[in-house]
Amino acid sequence: MKRIISCLLLCVSLLNCGYSQTENKASNASPEDRYPIIPRPAKLEPRQSSFEVSRTTTVMAPFANAELKAIAENFVSQLNTAGGLGVTLRNTNKMALPGNLISFVPSTNSQLGEEGYRLDIQPNLVQVEAYKPKGFFYAVQSLYQLLPPEVFSPQRVTQTVTWSMPACRIEDQPRYVYRGLHLDVGRHMFPVAFIKKYIDLIALHKMNQFHWHLTEDQGWRIEIKKYPKLTQIGSMRNETLTGQYYDYDPQVYDKKPYGGFYTQDEVREVVRYAQSKYVNVIPEIELPGHSLAALKAYPEYGCSGGPYETATKWGIFEDIYCPYEKTFTFLEDILTEVMALFPSQYIHIGGDEAPKGSWRKSPFAQNLIQQLKIKDEHELQSYFITRFDKFITSKGRKMIGWDEILEGGLSPNATVMSWRGIKGGIEAARQNHDVVMTPGNFVYLDHYQADPAQEPIAIGGYTPLDETYSYEPTPTELNAQQAKYILGAQANVWTEYMRTSEYVEYMVWPRAAALAEVVWTPKDQKNWTDFSRRIQTHFARLKYLGVNYAPALYEVTATTKPLPNGQLEMALNTKVPVSEIRYTTDGSEPGPSSKKYEGVFMLDKTTVLRAIAIPEKQYPQQGHPYRKEFLVSKVTGKSYKLANQPTRYTGGGNNALTDGKVGYARDFNTMVGFKAQDFNAVFDLNQPTPISRVTVGIGKSTFDNMLLPKAVEVAVSDDGQNFRIVQTLPVDYKQRGQKSVVRLETRFTPVSARYVRITAQNPGKTPADFAKPNQDAWLLVDEVTIE
Ligand code: NAG
Known part of the structure; x- marks a missing residue:
């Protein structure tokens, strides 16, 4: 009986509606922008036009069902809090007021299950159907997400908002229980x-x-x-x-x-x-x-x-x-x-x-x-x-x-x-x-x-x-x-x-x-x-909603290509389309007025690159800051030969040590690892080159048995056969302390050389007083510079 009454009232209210609907401005927007519901409904049929929520909107629900009443109450209260809309809530057995209507109609169709719901959104009427209150609750979550995001504001929003929902038909229920x-x-x-x-x-x-x-x-x-x-x-x-x-x-x-x-x-x-x-x-x-x-x-x-x-x-x-x-x-x-x-x-x-x-x-x-x-x-x-x-x-x-x-x-x-x-x-x-x-x-x-x-x-x-x-x-x-x-x-x-x-x-x-x-x-x-x-x-x-979400989706990443002239060609990328990327190369924080990224650019010296993406959407959003140092020296992009093959860590490529990219203490994957073996590499500068400084990065994590070398030796040669040692740097390999990438530096009297051999001596075993004593020591070698 009640159902018949509510149906009658619904019809009456439809006759009373204001009808003066304006076409949703975004009706030609793509579905993902027009119906941005998460999780995406099982079935969504887009429609033209929209339903406007206003002071003449009535939400109707059967008050006899206390759970349903509470769900409808919360919905109306949130609409009125955020929008100051003055939406009215009425019991289904009451006459609807003139205006448009959002009607909660319990369904007898058990196919919708405990959690399923249906939404039928037309210019004057939103019909919400579910078999169980939980379904209505989920229907309301979808309604919120068809409204502008401002609907989630805990207080009345001050800006002008079009409080409309795009018309559509949704039939939704979950894939997993x-x-x-x-x-x-x-x-x-x-x-x-x-x-x-x-x-x-x-x-x-x-x-x-x-x-x-x-x-x-x-x-x-x-x-x-x-x-x-x-x-x-x-x-x-x-x-x-x-x-x-x-x-x-x-x-x-x-x-x-x-x-x-x-x-x-x-x-x-x-x-x-x-x-x-x-x-x-x-x-x-x-x-x-x-x-x-x-x-x-x-x-x-x-x-x-x-x-x-x-x-x-x-x-x-x-x-x-x-x-x-x-x-x-x-x-x-x-x-x-x-x-x-x-x-x-x-x-x-x-x-x-x-x-x-x-x-x-x-x-x-x-x-x-x-x-x-x-x-x-x-x-x-x-x-x-x-x-x-x-x-x-x-x-x-x-x-x-x-x-x-x-x-x-x-x-x-x-x-x-x-x-x-x-x-x-x-x-x-x-x-x-x-x-x-x-x-x-x-x-x-x-x-x-x-x-x-x-x-x-x-x-x-x-x-x-x-x-x-x-x-x-x-x-x-x-x-x-x-x-x-x-x-x-x-x-x-x-x-x-x-x-x-x-x-x-x-x-x-x-x-x-x-x-x-x-x-x-x-x-x-x-x-x-x-x-x-x-x-x-x-x-x-x-x-x-005051949630401190991560904007990592807007992460900028840089890919590098060492060029024959010794420069690094830099390309910046994001996972999703963004309106623009801004960057700095002087270490300063990037912002909307920093240099705009318009395609690859070159680095000709060691540089701290910082970048930020500016998202496409108009909502107040931050990007995700990027900061990385790139090393550019006379060896950038040059080839080298390793005397010992790396164990497990290959640094991800043939020129991992000269590609300009440095490793990071919590991610040693860009480094080249040697277990219980020395690092010994001959770098070819292609022609006799004046040099006086060599640096080599070492990943140190003593808990993981990754130690500094006992010594670093630099030797030079013109033919790649006969080498002359120009510097030997003893290193305190027993030092523990913080996990880090340590850059060891050697300076020597300027020489001219085409080939540079760098040796880092693996300590062999971990010292007796270490957390894991007497185990094979690792040597993790990071980017090398030669100047
Ligand atoms: C596992 C542990 C958990 C720990 C987590 C860290 C399970 C079931 N057990 O080692 O106590 O916090 O991973 O990722 O995850």
Whole structure:
């Protein structure tokens, strides 16, 4: 009956409409600019004209459905906040006011599923249809993204905005049921307000799972009433490693205690908040590894009995929970409290990176292996995990864990999160287990997204936006039946190096938006070029939402070509079309009035090049600054012969040492490496040339056994056969300190020579007092200059 009434009212309201629609100015814009929705809808039929939102717009929704009412209320409230539009909200059984109408119509068609929706946008009427409230919620996210980005402004915008939505028909539903984003609050902790904002963004991108990684070696972050010491003691660490793990030798700590945790009230608040955004929160309590903070608080659950220290640096730690009965009781008590706080079907128990050393040494664990008649510690891990699988299953929930839970046999009801590539996922699906894909190469958002030399510290790896976008969650190795076990994918955000909320946002956005499209949009609708346009409109939205997104998409990169005349020919490139690139060669910061890039240019001397791209879109945006030094000398572009062949590191080409490009301490890939061998190269300057100075760069990372040479020797020759030593520079190869590229310089009485031989003597073995003593030493050689 109600439906009939609402339909009648709808008709009436249509008659009452103002009709005076102006054609959307952008109606001839390309679809990706006219319909910049992320994730891209499954089906979108473009139409001419548009729907104007104004003070005569009514939003109608059936108030009898409280969830729907709330969704409509929030929508109207945001429109009115940002636009000051005075849009009216009315119950469906009321008469519509004169003007145009946005109508929420619950559908009886279950084909739309829990999350699907339909939008029919015409000049006077927007019909929003869904089978479930969640579908309406997602419909609204799309409506927002059809409006100008200003709609996301938290306060009324002052500039003139055309509040219109381009007409179209959308029918949309997700490709995968599991669309997740993770956050590690163990390494660094973030305020509840930030967690809520994080959830807002998950929801805006139509993702539905927030994986909250709550416990770590470096801190326990959730209040457990039965074991108060977990937070009283385990939430604190004495200090934190500074820099990247291998940045300093010896490592440097900040000497500042660090800690914090979420109370159960806060957890409940977050869970409630997430529910209002249709996001499920999956708690993770790590076991048996990554558990030092808990062991510090309750050492009796470790094999050695302690004492233990909450970790102050990153990595994997030997001490893990011991499989005592009392440990199971302890962890089950914790999980009981956790399950009371989190309604999530999935309960994550970690399972990754649990070294077996402490179990190997423990008479108890060894005895247990015998009693259980199992083979080894891996099967003991399987036993350990299976107990929790049973426990969690008995409470009507589902256990999920990292792919190590496959070790020693996968427990019967487990869902696997495949993070060490996709192998674990394939294996689990073949064993008929549900899988969530989170492979490092594509969706670890702690990786660099642009040139590491320009970026804040990241864990390593290189995963730019287009790489995340290219991810295809269903492995081709699986047949159709097995493929059904791939529930979806998730991006992981490990926060070792992300100390602040802004830092997290910088790493997460926009890469998580790319993942959102990977898991929502049908495979055949995915298109990088199209996405790379829409994401630029999206940047403007993120800006209004106060999100510190990374503009790495606008990264400028330089390619060089050494010319026969000794100059370096420089070309500047970007991944997406930009309106222009500006650059400087005097070290100053580039801006709109710097030199405009208009094609290749030459460098005839060593130069610091700085550049910035100015994006095409009119929204307030910054580019992504580029800065690099290029070395130009008499040897630039010249050939050389190596006496010893490089090991592993080839520098990426034949003239890696004379191409003008220098290496960077966090990326040695442009260097040429020699393991336990000397570097010995003869450079040909083509003709007798006056010289008096030679420099050679060495990549030093003593934790990685990359040392300085014992000595550098320079010799000259006119025939390439008979060499005369002009300088020998002894080097203190035992120096440790900061990871860096060290430029060793030799000066000598001017000579004229055609051939220059440079030898750098490998120290052979690492010294006895090093972190890894008596191992083969590496010599990493960077760009050479001869003047
Ligand atoms: C892995 C660890 C994680 C760490 C991260 C850094 C998993 C499942 N485990 O080594 O604790 O923070 O990578 O990328 O990712």
